[in-house]
Amino acid sequence: MSYEEISKSVVFAQNDWGSNSVCIALEKELYFIDTGLNTSRATKFRKAMETKFNRKASTLILTHGHVDHILAMNAYSDLEVVGAEIGKKRFERIAKVELTEEMIENMDKFFVGFRESAKEAKAFLPTKWVKDKITLGDNQEIIFNVVGGHSSCSSSIEYVPDGIIITGDLMQVDVYPYFGEPDTDVEKWINALKTWEEKDYKVVLPGHGKAVDIKYLRTVRIFFEQMLATTKELKKKDLPVEEVLKHPIYTDGYWPEDAIRKPAYDFSIKNLYNNL
Numbered sequence: 001m002s003y004e005e006i007s008k009s010v011v012f013a014q015n016d017w018g019s020n021s022v023c024i025a026l027e028k029e030l031y032f033i034d035t036g037l038n039t040s041r042a043t044k045f046r047k048a049m050e051t052k053f054n055r056k057a058s059t060l061i062l063t064h065g066h067v068d069h070i071l072a073m074n075a076y077s078d079l080e081v082v083g084a085e086i087g088k089k090r091f092e093r094i095a096k097v098e099l100t101e102e103m104i105e106n107m108d109k110f111f112v113g114f115r116e117s118a119k120e121a122k123a124f125l126p127t128k129w130v131k132d133k134i135t136l137g138d139n140q141e142i143i144f145n146v147v148g149g150h151s152s153c154s155s156s157i158e159y160v161p162d163g164i165i166i167t168g169d170l171m172q173v174d175v176y177p178y179f180g181e182p183d184t185d186v187e188k189w190i191n192a193l194k195t196w197e198e199k200d201y202k203v204v205l206p207g208h209g210k211a212v213d214i215k216y217l218r219t220v221r222i223f224f225e226q227m228l229a230t231t232k233e234l235k236k237k238d239l240p241v242e243e244v245l246k247h248p249i250y251t252d253g254y255w256p257e258d259a260i261r262k263p264a265y266d267f268s269i270k271n272l273y274n275n276l
């Protein structure tokens, strides 16, 4: 995990064991966004930030209820935890789950570091449920907005003073994105990207990968628009899904040439195609 100072008040922890995390230092308290998979790493990040800013953590915000973003939440068990109400069932499922050996083996194939993180993992439910939008902080510096798209509970966090948007998995940088959930909504996804583009944020902090700018976000939005339009055209021809997967629109995206096309990406395309 490497820590990057994005502004005087915002530190970005880029993580390869599950999602990235962010710390926002308000005048009297620290806010954290997403946890990654590993409780020890999350605890280390929290402690480093409490030392750096010389103030205590008060709140953890979750961008959505996917396991790679919340499994390390035990590092923040004494804080207020904010999540989107529409994801309640998904959060409950993860909080209740007992990690069997079979499950660990399975998850370890999808998530680097899962096995090492499972031992100390203890997820629980958010303490504050949000329906659509709230502002947080003494001076209302933080806006939490339920936008949907990647999952129905996908939410963004805006840090208003510095023009920073934290996107969760609506931005997955330099990788083939995952959009294969039953509640993924690509139209909503594109709308969220468009809204952020219009607001012209200074910095975009993604759920996975490095910090980027609005120019990069635009390439992601264009990819999703073209990919959706092409998939709709292919659907009209009623091609078998194996043929669909070979179309170049799915190969030439916004990611670098050496990015690895994993089965989860093809699963996403199949899901989108079958559900159109």
Ligand SMILES: [Zn+2]
Binding pocket: 064, 066, 150, 169
């Ligand atoms: Zn996700």
